[in-house]
Each structure stands twice: as structure tokens, then as C-alpha cells.
Amino acid sequence: METMARVRLLGLGNELLADDAFGIRVAREVHRRLGPGADIVTSSAAGFHLLDDIVGAEHLVVVDTVQTGSARPGALRILHEDQVRPMPDGSPHFLGLFDVLRAARKLGLQVPADVTIIAVEASDCITVGGTMHPDVEAAIDQAVELSGRLLRVDEACRARS
Amino acid sequence: MATATSIESKRRITIDPITRLEGHGKIEIFLDSKGDVERAFFQVPELRGFEKFAQGRQAEDMPQITSRICGVCPTAHHMASTKALDALYGVTPPPAARKIRELVYNTFMVEDHALHFYFLGGPDFVVGPTAPAAERNVLGVIAKVGVETATKVIAMRRRLRELMALAAGKPIHPVFGVPGGVAKALSRENAEQFRIVADEAVQFARFTLGLFEKVVLANSGYVDLIRSDLFTHRTYYMGLVDEKNHVNFYHGQLRVVLPDGAEWARFSPDRYQDFIAEHAEPWSYMKFCYLKTPGWRGFADGPQSGIYCVAPLARLNAADGMATPLAHEAYLKYCGTLGKPVHQTLANHWARLVELLYAAERMKQLADDPEITDTTVRAIPTAAPREGIGVVEAPRGTLFHHYQTDEHGLITKANLIVATQNNAARIAMGIDKVARGLVKASTVDDGILNMVEMAFRAYDPCLGCATHALPGSMPLFVLLRGPNGAVLTTLRRDGDGAIHRD
Numbered sequence: 001m002e003t004m005a006r007v008r009l010l011g012l013g014n015e016l017l018a019d020d021a022f023g024i025r026v027a028r029e030v031h032r033r034l035g036p037g038a039d040i041v042t043s044s045a046a047g048f049h050l051l052d053d054i055v056g057a058e059h060l061v062v063v064d065t066v067q068t069g070s071a072r073p074g075a076l077r078i079l080h081e082d083q084v085r086p087m088p089d090g091s092p093h094f095l096g097l098f099d100v101l102r103a104a105r106k107l108g109l110q111v112p113a114d115v116t117i118i119a120v121e122a123s124d125c126i127t128v129g130g131t132m133h134p135d136v137e138a139a140i141d142q143a144v145e146l147s148g149r150l151l152r153v154d155e156a157c158r159a160r161s
Numbered sequence: 162m163a164t165a166t167s168i169e170s171k172r173r174i175t176i177d178p179i180t181r182l183e184g185h186g187k188i189e190i191f192l193d194s195k196g197d198v199e200r201a202f203f204q205v206p207e208l209r210g211f212e213k214f215a216q217g218r219q220a221e222d223m224p225q226i227t228s229r230i231c232g233v234c235p236t237a238h239h240m241a242s243t244k245a246l247d248a249l250y251g252v253t254p255p256p257a258a259r260k261i262r263e264l265v266y267n268t269f270m271v272e273d274h275a276l277h278f279y280f281l282g283g284p285d286f287v288v289g290p291t292a293p294a295a296e297r298n299v300l301g302v303i304a305k306v307g308v309e310t311a312t313k314v315i316a317m318r319r320r321l322r323e324l325m326a327l328a329a330g331k332p333i334h335p336v337f338g339v340p341g342g343v344a345k346a347l348s349r350e351n352a353e354q355f356r357i358v359a360d361e362a363v364q365f366a367r368f369t370l371g372l373f374e375k376v377v378l379a380n381s382g383y384v385d386l387i388r389s390d391l392f393t394h395r396t397y398y399m400g401l402v403d404e405k406n407h408v409n410f411y412h413g414q415l416r417v418v419l420p421d422g423a424e425w426a427r428f429s430p431d432r433y434q435d436f437i438a439e440h441a442e443p444w445s446y447m448k449f450c451y452l453k454t455p456g457w458r459g460f461a462d463g464p465q466s467g468i469y470c471v472a473p474l475a476r477l478n479a480a481d482g483m484a485t486p487l488a489h490e491a492y493l494k495y496c497g498t499l500g501k502p503v504h505q506t507l508a509n510h511w512a513r514l515v516e517l518l519y520a521a522e523r524m525k526q527l528a529d530d531p532e533i534t535d536t537t538v539r540a541i542p543t544a545a546p547r548e549g550i551g552v553v554e555a556p557r558g559t560l561f562h563h564y565q566t567d568e569h570g571l572i573t574k575a576n577l578i579v580a581t582q583n584n585a586a587r588i589a590m591g592i593d594k595v596a597r598g599l600v601k602a603s604t605v606d607d608g609i610l611n612m613v614e615m616a617f618r619a620y621d622p623c624l625g626c627a628t629h630a631l632p633g634s635m636p637l638f639v640l641l642r643g644p645n646g647a648v649l650t651t652l653r654r655d656g657d658g659a660i661h662r663d
Contacts, residue, residue: 016230017208045333046233048276048318052332103280103299107312128230129214 007151008057008112010050011042012064012097018130019073019122023063026118026143030151033144038151050097051104060112061150062097063143065122065136073123074135076142081115116150118143190596201596201613202589215575220249220546220566224338227562227577235334236269236325237555238562240411243338245562248431249549249570250340250542257535258342263411264355264527265329265337266553270410270520271362272321273556274473274513277621278369279306279314282510285615286377290386306372317365320358327351342539355528362521363487370491370514377511378498387499391598392506392616394462395420396587397452397469400476401430401554407484408476408519410554416479417452420464422502425452430552433561438467439582449586450578460590468590471558471583472620473512478502483515485522491515506591509619546570555580557621581622591616 011027014020024042031040041053054060066077081098104111120143123133193199208230218226224242228235240262247254254262279287283302292301303311322332328347329335337344347355377383386392397420401413415433417426426436439448440457451457451467458466469475478501483489492515499508527533551562558580565574581588595616 014229016214016226043333044229045235048280049333051315051318052322099280099299103303103311104315106300106303107308107315109315127209128211130210 006057007059007061007153008039008041008054009061009063009147009151010053011040012044012050012062013042014044014125016128018124018127019120019132019136020065020125021132022065022120022122022136022140022143025140026063026147029140029144030148033148034151040151047096048100051100051109054097054101054111055104056110057112059114060116061147062115062117063147064117064119065125066119067122067125071121072135073121073133074137074139075121076139076146077117077119077121078146079117079119081117118146190600192600196601198593198597198600201593211577212575215564215572218572220246220549220564220570220572221340223562223564223572223575225334225336228334234269234273234555234557236266236329237553237560239335239338240266241551241553241555241560241562243340243551244412244553245549245551245564246338246340247549248551249546249564249566251544252341252540252542254342255535255537255540256532257346258538258540259412260527260530260533261328261343261347261538262338264347264524264533265325265335266411267520267523267527268321268324268328268355268358270556271366271517271524272318272325274517274520275314275317275365275369277556278373278510278513278517279311281621282513282618285507285618286373286383286510289380289383290615291382305376310372313365313368317362320361324355324358327354339539341542344538346536346538347534349534352528352534355524359521359525359528362524363518366514366518366521367487370518373511373514387505387507387511389505389507391595391612392591392619393504394470394506394587394590394594395504396462397425397455397464397467398475398478398502399469399471399559399583400479401552401559402427402480403484405484406481408480408482408516408554409484410516410520412553415552415559417469418479418502420462420502420504422478430561431550433550433552433578437578439578440586447582447585449589450583451586460586460593462587462590468586469583470587471580472509472556473516474503474506474509475558476554477512477515483519485519485526488515488519488522491518506587506616506619509621557581558583581620584620584622588617588620588622591620 009027009030011023011025013023015024024044027040027042031038034040039057043050043053071077081101098115101111101115120136120139122136124130190201191199211230215223215226224239224246227242228239231238243262279302280299283299283306284292284297287305288297288301296304325335326332328351329337330344397417399415399417401409401411402416403409403413406416414427415430415436416424417436419425428436436453437450438453438457439450441448449457450469452469453467455465455467460468462468477492477495483492495508495511495515496503499505499511503512545568546566547568548565549563553560559578560580561576561578563576563578564572566572592613595613599612
């Protein structure tokens with residue numbers, strides 16, 4: 001691409017694991033609506049594997065599932081990076097996306113300065129080949145709308161400049 | 162042994178990070194009537210339904226499906242699965258195919274071990290176990306090793322990824338393994354690219370071992386911690402070895418050594434069911450692997466208990482050395498310092514670096530081998546499929562894929578044993594030991610969170626469902642419950658490391 005993408009949509013998840021398909025399905029639908037010009041990637045990977053997906057974007061919209069236990073399945077939340085507190089001692093195995101981001105910034109790599117997370121409360125992400133919870137599936141549309149809007153605003157800005 | 166009902170009536174402490182986004186491991190500590198630890202458990206939510214999902218699918222799809230299940234080491238699943246297909250169709254890959262597979266596999270091991278040491282295990286040993294929680298993260302590691310070194314790690318990773326994409330089709334989820342070989346030959350030009358990066362990887366691994374000596378071994382506090390009895394268990398050890406009993410990640414025989422280091426068994430991986438069984442506990446979905454002959458004797462170490470251990474520490478214990486010269490030198494130094502077998506769980510970090518050097522040297526050996534560019538890379542299966550077992554050493558330990566099919570190659574039965582299952586009993590023992598040492602008369606010391614976590618962090622347990630990772634906004638907490646289930650005390654640690662009692 002000749003110009004660097006301003007906003008990239010990153011759909012995280014795993015289509016084989018019930019509700020975890022959410023981020024992937026949202027990304028695919030946004031891609032269908034906005035066409036090939038939009039910068040949309042998906043990943044089922046974790047930790048540093050995600051580095052390749054975030055390098056080169058100015059802003060990042062992440063669509064993913066969360067399980068906090070404090071909301072009903074299908075509830076959507078929009079979070080910004082600074083609202084998410086890192087856990088200092090989780091498993092070392094699963095380096096978080098924001099750990100990767102912070103490390104990449106520290107090392108001077110070209111990674112997004114701004115991250116928006118669209119997170120859906122999931123009910124089951126461990127059943128291989130499982131079906132999505134109906135309320136989680138129903139939230140796909142709204143997440144597509146939200147992330148599509150974020151990408152379109154970006155397009156409009158670029159058209160003006 | 163505690164049962165589900167008796168457990169309910171115990172005082173109970175739970176350490177639960179809640180959100181799967183940071184991994185879903187959960188530690189529960191049950192207290193007796195005096196408030197001392199009766200039993201501490203480590204639980205991980207295993208993926209469910211894999212067997213049912215696999216049934217009726219074409220066996221050839223398994224290397225793709227299984228590598229997609231795991232977001233952390235897809236290459237290991239792809240390779241174990243591909244080897245299971247070789248066995249299923251009774252076909253032996255041509256030498257070049259076997260070498261290409263092993264080359265890609267070692268490339269993957271270099272990447273995984275390097276990232277693990279610097280960015281995942283680093284907070285414990287590079288930054289330090291007693292450093293403030295706020296510094297015990299990736300940024301703390303970068304601050305300690307310097308931006309230049311960290312940049313080197315990231316650059317190394319990128320080059321390794323490019324090689325994997327070159328030889329395996331895709332960088333993260335390889336697509337090159339097929340029953341009887343690989344999908345494409347390695348060109349001379351590609352082999353040369355591997356040679357160049359392998360040389361850099363060897364230098365990089367030596368540099369990293371040097372750093373380990375400087376930062377960790379020169380610090381008597383760290384060495385004392387590695388040697389500490391709190392993190393020591395005298396169990397059996399298992400790993401793949403070559404014909405000279407040297408460590409091999411891709412192929413060989415499974416060798417098991419006794420807690421005193423003597424060989425207990427050496428067998429072809431397809432006979433694993435003759436040696437390994439699984440034990441169920443009412444409190445865990447995860448089954449605990451153990452050796453059949455000593456048998457299940459509860460969560461105890463020693464030669465009378467069938468509990469064994471896998472992963473770098475275990476692989477080095479189960480072998481007589483490394484197959485490459487520099488790594489063997491590093492191996493001798495490691496054994497010279499810690500003895501053999503090494504029972505100290507935290508030595509896994511050092512063992513991992515010995516393996517890092519081996520993987521880099523092995524890359525070089527394979528890339529230098531003129532046979533690797535031979536264009537015969539596939540033997541076409543002709544036998545009717547029935548049953549196949551494939552085993553590799555994943556970064557975190559021995560990984561088994563076992564499939565049975567009908568005569569059309571459709572899966573009728575599929576079983577995976579992942580590294581963490583092999584280690585589950587020892588991990589549980591480790592947590593129990595630390596909890597017993599630190600929780601007395603219902604008093605939970607604030608430092609227990611870190612110490613208990615260190616007890617399982619060294620194994621780098623695979624928390625199956627956490628396929629990707631956004632940081633959780635939930636704090637880590639400990640619940641102290643009375644016999645009636647009421648919460649007596651809550652110990653909560655926030656993201657900034659501050660600990661609160663409610």
C-alpha cells in the first residue's frame with residue numbers, strides 16, 4: 001500500500017471455539033460492507049504473534065471477546081487502551097496485546113498510538129466446534145456498525161486531507 | 162483424598178484472574194479446621210469437545226484444524242499431527258522431507274524459546290522475583306536488558322518468521338505438512354537463507370546464555386532461589402532422544418529417567434499407552450498423566466510415585482547430552498552447576514537457553530546438509546488408514562496426537578495429550594508445596610501471590626482456551642472462605658501491583 005493505513009480493524013478470536021468466533025465474524029462482515037479498501041485483519045494467535053498485525057497502523061480497532069462474569073453474554077463494551085489496566089503477573093505464556101504494543105513503542109516500532117477495543121461478553125470460548133450463544137451472535141450487527149463507523153470516519157478524514 | 166463434597170465444607174482460598182484474556186488458570190487453596198493448608202490446587206479450563214468435533218472429519222485436515230485450536234504453538238500441533246498422519250497411512254517421508262520438517266521445527270523452537278526467555282520468563286529472572294510488581298513486565302525486561310538487546314530479539318524473531326513463511330507456507334499457521342512428506346521442496350536459495358539466519362541465531366543464543374550468566378548466575382540471590390527446596394520435586398522425567406540419547410525435538414524414542422537419573426524406560430512413542438495413564442480428580446477437568454508401573458500414588462514425588470515431568474528441564478534430565486557441540490558445552494556447564502538430574506523447577510529457564518542454542522545449531526546443521534534440497538519430498542501413501550500416533554517435543558514438553566479412522570480416513574477417535582497435561586501433577590504439587598510453606602493458621606501473606614505464581618510460571622503451562630490476549634481489567638484476588646462458604650477475607654491485587662485487604 002502506498003499510504004500507511006490510518007485505522008486498522010483487528011478481529012481477534014477463533015472460529016473453532018464457540019463465542020470466540022465473534023471478532024473474526026465481525027471483521028469479515030465489515031470487510032464485506034466496506035470493500036477491499038478498508039484495512040482489516042484477523043488473527044487467532046496470541047502474544048508476539050500479533051506484532052505483525054499491528055505494525056504499520058496509526059490507530060487500531062480491536063474486536064474481541066471478554067469474560068468478566070459481570071455482564072450478560074452479548075453485552076458490548078467500548079474501551080480505550082488507557083482504561084485497561086495491565087495485569088502484572090498473569091500467565092507469562094499469554095503476553096497481552098498491550099504488552100506487545102508497549103514493548104513495540106519502547107523499541108521505536110511503528111505501532112498504533114491509539115487503540116479502541118470493542119469487546120463482547122462471551123459465555124463459552126472453550127468448546128471446540130461449539131455454537132455461539134444467541135445473544136453474542138445477535139451483538140455482531142451492532143459491533144459491525146460500530147467498527148464500520150470508526151473505519152468510515154477515517155476514510156472521510158483521508159478524503160479531506 | 163478429598164472428594165467434591167468434602168471440599169465444599171473446607172475453608173477455601175481462591176486465586177482467580179477471572180478473565181481468560183490473561184489465561185484462565187485458577188489456584189484454590191483449601192484450609193483445614195486449624196487454618197493450615199490441607200491441599201492447594203491448580204486448575205485450567207481445558208478445551209472441551211475436541212474429540213466429538215474431530216469425529217467424521219478427514220484425517221488430512223487435522224494438521225490444519227489442530228494448529229488452529231492453539232494460538233500459542235500452532236507449529237507444534239501441525240507437526241505432531243502430520244507425524245500422526247505418516248503413521249496412520251503407514252508411510253515414511255523421504256529424507257529431504259524429514260529434514261525440511263525438522264529445520265522448520267527448530268526454527269520455530271528458536272523463536273519460541275527466545276521470546277519466552279526475554280519477554281515471558283524475563284520478569285521473574287531478568288527483572289527479578291522481588292522487584293516491584295509494576296516493573297515485572299515486558300517494559301521492565303527491556304529496561305534491564307537495554308533497548309538494543311530487545312531490538313535484537315524482535316529483529317531475530319522477524320527473520321525466523323520470514324523463514325517459516327518461506328518453507329512452511331505461512332508464518333504462524335504452517336500448511337506444509339502432508340502425510341508422507343511436505344508440500345514443497347526447499348530451493349538452494351532458500352537453504353542459503355536458512356544458513357545465514359541460523360548463523361545469526363547461534364550467535365544470538367550464545368549472547369543470551371552470556372546474558373543469563375551475567376544477570377542471573379552472577380546474582381547469588383537468584384541462584385539460591387533456583388536451588389530453594391520450595392521449588393524442588395524429585396520426580397521422573399521424560400523427553401524425546403535420538404539414537405545417542407541426545408535431545409531431539411522432532412523425532413526419536415521417548416526416554417524416561419528415574420528421580421535418581423537412571424534410565425527407567427526407552428520406548429517408541431507409538432507405545433505410549435503401555436507406559437502412560439491418566440488420573441482424574443473431582444476438582445479438575447484436566448487429567449493428570451502418570452507412569453503406569455509405579456502407578457498413581459497421589460501428589461507425591463520420589464521413585465514410588467508415577468508422577469513425571471516434561472519440558473526443557475525434563476528433556477535435559479532425560480537425555481545424556483546435546484547433539485550439537487556448543488549446546489553440549491552449555492549443557493555440561495548447566496549440569497556442572499546444578500547436578501543431574503536437576504530437580505529445581507526454576508532451572509527450566511536455564512535449560513530453555515541450552516535448548517535455544519541447540520535449536521539454532523541444529524538449524525545450521527540441517528541447512529548445511531546437501532540432501533535437504535533434494536526434490537523428492539513426498540512418499541505417496543498407499544496403505545489403508547487405521548491408526549496413527551505422532552509425537553514431538555513442543556516448547557513446553559511432549560505433545561501426543563493419536564488418531565483412529567475408518568477405511569476412508571475419516572476420524573473415529575482422536576486424542577491429544579498436551580505438554581501441560583504431562584506436567585499437571587507436578588505443577589499441582591509445586592503449588593501445594595509453596596502454599597503450605599507460606600499459609601499458616603489462615604494467615605495469607607501478601608507475597609504468596611507472587612511465590613505461588615512462580616511455582617507454575619516456570620512450566621509455562623498452556624492454558625488451552627486463551628487463544629489470544631487482551632489485558633484483563635480484573636484484579637487478581639485471593640478469597641479466604643470459612644467452613645460455611647462465607648468470605649472471611651479478600652486479598653486483591655490491582656494492576657498497579659498494590660495489594661488491598663477487604
